[in-house]
Amino acid sequence: MTREEILNELKSVFAPYTTNKEMLANINDQTDLITDLKINSANLVDIIIDAEAKYNIEIDYDSADKMINVGSCIDVISEKLNQK
Amino acid sequence: MGKRVVVTGMGVVSPNGIGLPAFLDSLKNGRSGIRFVPLYEELQMSCHVAGVPEFEWDSLKNYLSEVSFHGLKGTNIAYGITAALDAWADSGMSFDTDEPHWDTGCVFGNSAPDSDATKNVINKVDNKEVKKLGSRIVEQTMNSGVTSFISGRLGLGNRVVTNSTACATGTQAILMGYEYIQSGLAKRMLVGSGEHIDTYIFGTFDSMRVLSRKFNDQPERASRPMSASSGGFIPGSGAAALILEDLDFALARGARIYAEVLGGAANSGGQRNGGTMTAPNPAGVIRCISDAIASAGIDPADIDLVSGHLTATMADRQEIQSWSNALGRSGKDFPLINSVKSMIGHCLSAAGSIESVACILQLIHGFVHPNINLEDPNPEILKIIDEGCIPTSMIKKDINLVAKANFGFGDVNACLLFAKYLKE
Numbered sequence: 106m107t108r109e110e111i112l113n114e115l116k117s118v119f120a121p122y123t124t125n126k127e128m129l130a131n132i133n134d135q136t137d138l139i140t141d142l143k144i145n146s147a148n149l150v151d152i153i154i155d156a157e158a159k160y161n162i163e164i165d166y167d168s169a170d171k172m173i174n175v176g177s178c179i180d181v182i183s184e185k186l187n188q189k
Numbered sequence: 190m191g192k193r194v195v196v197t198g199m200g201v202v203s204p205n206g207i208g209l210p211a212f213l214d215s216l217k218n219g220r221s222g223i224r225f226v227p228l229y230e231e232l233q234m235s236c237h238v239a240g241v242p243e244f245e246w247d248s249l250k251n252y253l254s255e256v257s258f259h260g261l262k263g264t265n266i267a268y269g270i271t272a273a274l275d276a277w278a279d280s281g282m283s284f285d286t287d288e289p290h291w292d293t294g295c296v297f298g299n300s301a302p303d304s305d306a307t308k309n310v311i312n313k314v315d316n317k318e319v320k321k322l323g324s325r326i327v328e329q330t331m332n333s334g335v336t337s338f339i340s341g342r343l344g345l346g347n348r349v350v351t352n353s354t355a356c357a358t359g360t361q362a363i364l365m366g367y368e369y370i371q372s373g374l375a376k377r378m379l380v381g382s383g384e385h386i387d388t389y390i391f392g393t394f395d396s397m398r399v400l401s402r403k404f405n406d407q408p409e410r411a412s413r414p415m416s417a418s419s420g421g422f423i424p425g426s427g428a429a430a431l432i433l434e435d436l437d438f439a440l441a442r443g444a445r446i447y448a449e450v451l452g453g454a455a456n457s458g459g460q461r462n463g464g465t466m467t468a469p470n471p472a473g474v475i476r477c478i479s480d481a482i483a484s485a486g487i488d489p490a491d492i493d494l495v496s497g498h499l500t501a502t503m504a505d506r507q508e509i510q511s512w513s514n515a516l517g518r519s520g521k522d523f524p525l526i527n528s529v530k531s532m533i534g535h536c537l538s539a540a541g542s543i544e545s546v547a548c549i550l551q552l553i554h555g556f557v558h559p560n561i562n563l564e565d566p567n568p569e570i571l572k573i574i575d576e577g578c579i580p581t582s583m584i585k586k587d588i589n590l591v592a593k594a595n596f597g598f599g600d601v602n603a604c605l606l607f608a609k610y611l612k613e
Contacts (some may be wrong), residue, residue, distance in 0.1 A: 121259035147324040151260065154323050 106186060111179045118155050122148040134176030141174075160186060191371035195610055197444040198280025198432035200272040201546045202383075204240030204425050204533040208275065213550050215532065216558040217583050221409035222533045223423055228388065229395075236400035238408040239386060240425025240534035242268065253342065260325040263303035268428035268539075269335035269383035270342065273297065276430035277343055277379065281444055289346030292376035292438075296350045296365045297336045297430070298358035299382060300538040304389040306330050335383055339430075347375040355597030356498070357455070358382045359429065359541025364453040364603055366433045376438040383428030384539035391424055397467075399502060400424065412501055412535075413562040414528040415509070415570055415579060419501040425534030429542035431549075446610045448549045451590075452485030453605040454478075464600040468504065471511050474602050478515035478594060481604035487590060489516040492524045492606075494557055496548045496593040499528035500535045506569045508596070513573050516592075523574040524592075525584070531561045541595040541603065548591040548607050557584040 116129055123129055123142040138144045144152070153169050156162070156178070162185035164172075172178045199209060204222025206212035215222070222240050230237040249267055250258055252274045261267065273295075274284065306329045313322050328334050333351035340349045348369065354361050359382035366378030394400055401421040404411035413419040439446060458464035458473025482489055495512055499505050512526070513519045529544045530536075536543055551557060559582045566576055594604040 122256055124254055124256055145256070148256070151323045151325065154321055 106183070108179050108183065111182055112175060114159070115175060115178060118152060118159060119144065122152060132175045134174065134179070136175045138173060156182060162186060162189065192373060193436035194367045194370045194433050194450045195436050195439050196431050196447045196450065196549055197434050197439050198276040198278070199430070199447065199546050199549060200275025200279060201429040201543060202242050202244060202268045202272050202427045203429070203543050204242050204427055207242055207244060207271070209279070209550070212546065213554065216529070216547055216550060217556060219559040219561040219583065220532060221412070221561060222425070223408045223411050225405070225408045229391065230405070232388065232392070234392065234395040235398065235402040236395055236421070236423065237405040238411045238423055239391065240423060240427070240536060242427050244268065260323070261329070263306050263329040263334060264387070265299055265303045265383050265385035266329060266335050266338055268385060268426065269297060269299070269381070270338050272381055272383065272428040273339040273379055273430040274342065276381070276432050280432040284343065286344040289344045290377070291346040293345050293379065294347030294349055294369060294375045295336050295340050295345050295379045296352055296362045297339055297379070297381050297383070298352040298354070298362045298538055299332065299335055300353060300355060300358060300384060301390060302330045302332050302334055303385060303387065305387050308389070339379065343379070345379065353538070354601045354603070355599055356535070356537050356540055357595045357597035357601045357603040358538035359543070359545065360593065360595040360603035360605055361455050362542065363431060363433070363450070363545055363605055364455055367450045367453060370433055370435050377432065377434045379430060380433055381428065381430030381542040382538045384426055384537045386424040386426045386537065394424060401501065410562050412531050414497070414499040414501040414531050415505050415560065415567055416501070416563050417565040417567045419505065419567070422500040422502055422530065423534035425536040427533070427536050427539045427543055429539065429546045431542065431545065448552050449608050449610045451487060451606040451608045452481055453603070454480035454484055455601070455603040456480065457602065458600040460600045466600070467598055469596045469600055469602060471507060473600060474508070474511040474596060475515045477602035477604045478512065478592065481592070481606055482515070485606040487606060489518065492516065492590050492592050493588045494548070494551065494591045495524050495526040496544055496591060497526055497528050498595045500530055506567060509570050509573050519573055521575040521577065523578045525557050525580060526574070526578055527558055527560050527580065529558070531563065544595070545593055545605065545607070548593050552588050552591060552607060552609055555585060555587050557586055557588065559583050
């Protein structure tokens with residue numbers, strides 16, 4: 106999967122956790138989950154669980170800690186997909 | 190002399206009506222909310238009927254942000270949010286605020302957190318899938334889940350408490366809110382309670398053989414308080430909320446005033462002298478009612494209506510005897526008495542708040558709702574009070590003073606006195 110494909114799919118993963126729909130439509134690698142998308146930090150756990158289910162991957166604690174913006178989310182998901 | 194406390198808003202999710210207009214219409218017309226539940230028959234319960242609100246889950250989208258709505262599964266929480274936010278809107282307040290309402294608190298009760306939500310936790314943990322639980326489970330399995338959602342949505346900044354005293358929970362929540370305002374600790378309190386009788390909670394009562402099992406094929410006839418053919422209670426689900434305010438505070442903002450809370454009391458019979466885990470000590474009940482009357486400073490002769498606990502068990506007769514002793518009134522001199530449970534079943538923790546909303550609707554609209562299914566009043570009850578005191582059809586009548594009580598497992602009691610608001 107290309108980075109762009111994952112980025113587009115992430116929009117649906119983030120959607121239930123943000124009310125900032127305009128920002129969500131225009132996310133890029135630098136978009137921060139908490140400061141830009143206003144996602145409650147507690148919900149980052151749910152995003153990781155949803156991403157694990159969507160891509161059938163396992164995201165360990167260290168990788169999860171890196172997932173603070175869209176770019177790092179794509180990095181972690183690509184890495185895990187390549188390990189499959 | 191404490192502050193005067195008035196009711197300025199109400200919301201209700203009842204098996205026989207969601208929202209004040211629907212609930213009022215059902216009360217006036219004696220409409221039952223008891224329905225057949227096929228699952229209970231399938232699970233080989235003895236009782237196959239329950240009071241179930243006709244609740245549409247998606248209606249919650251009108252109350253919560255999309256983010257809050259996503260992942261919410263607790264039915265008890267859904268009922269509570271709906272009742273509480275409806276009451277808030279009914280009091281003329283808007284939902285959005287940047288600054289917390291420091292002068293407004295919340296006492297909202299329930300008997301147990303949603304056991305379907307707890308079942309999900311048990312299954313995932315036992316299945317070694319704890320990592321899949323996510324962040325939204327604790328808020329729905331903690332007992333204070335409902336109050337947390339309500340106070341968060343409305344920005345309530347005074348004390349926020351989840352109370353629990355079994356079937357006296359709702360009555361006690363109102364009493365606690367009243368006491369906080371009366372003593373000057375808050376200007377306004379959102380009070381109430383909710384209950385979702387899911388399969389597991391239903392099963393625990395079914396197993397005690399305290400539920401009615403003789404009217405499974407006639408759900409609307411199954412809840413029969415004070416009747417000779419009553420054979421146990423029918424569990425019901427729902428929630429109700431009231432907005433209580435300091436009178437001066439309410440007048441200053443030009444709020445519409447529904448009624449005044451004149452007084453109340455709560456106690457326990459100590460599980461002595463006939464009181465047990467499941468049965469009230471009559472001396473405790475009588476003392477509770479008498480204390481409530483004393484706190485309201487009224488003459489029991491002025492009580493127009495008693496809204497009883499009256500669940501449709503063997504305990505109904507003893508309850509009537511206790512009311513009679515506490516009020517010093519019997520025979521034809523006894524006030525009118527009714528039980529909302531004849532229409533909605535016993536909503537356990539939610540009973541006190543839903544039934545209190547019914548009391549206030551009767552005060553406002555000048556009527557006494559019928560006791561349905563009372564074709565055969567218990568002759569033992571008629572030895573204490575006259576049959577004319579137990580209406581079986583709606584009575585149009587000016588009602589000025591209502592006594593409301595509920596009694597719960599653990600031998601706990603709570604009693605409230607509601608009156609028409611009079612300027613003085």
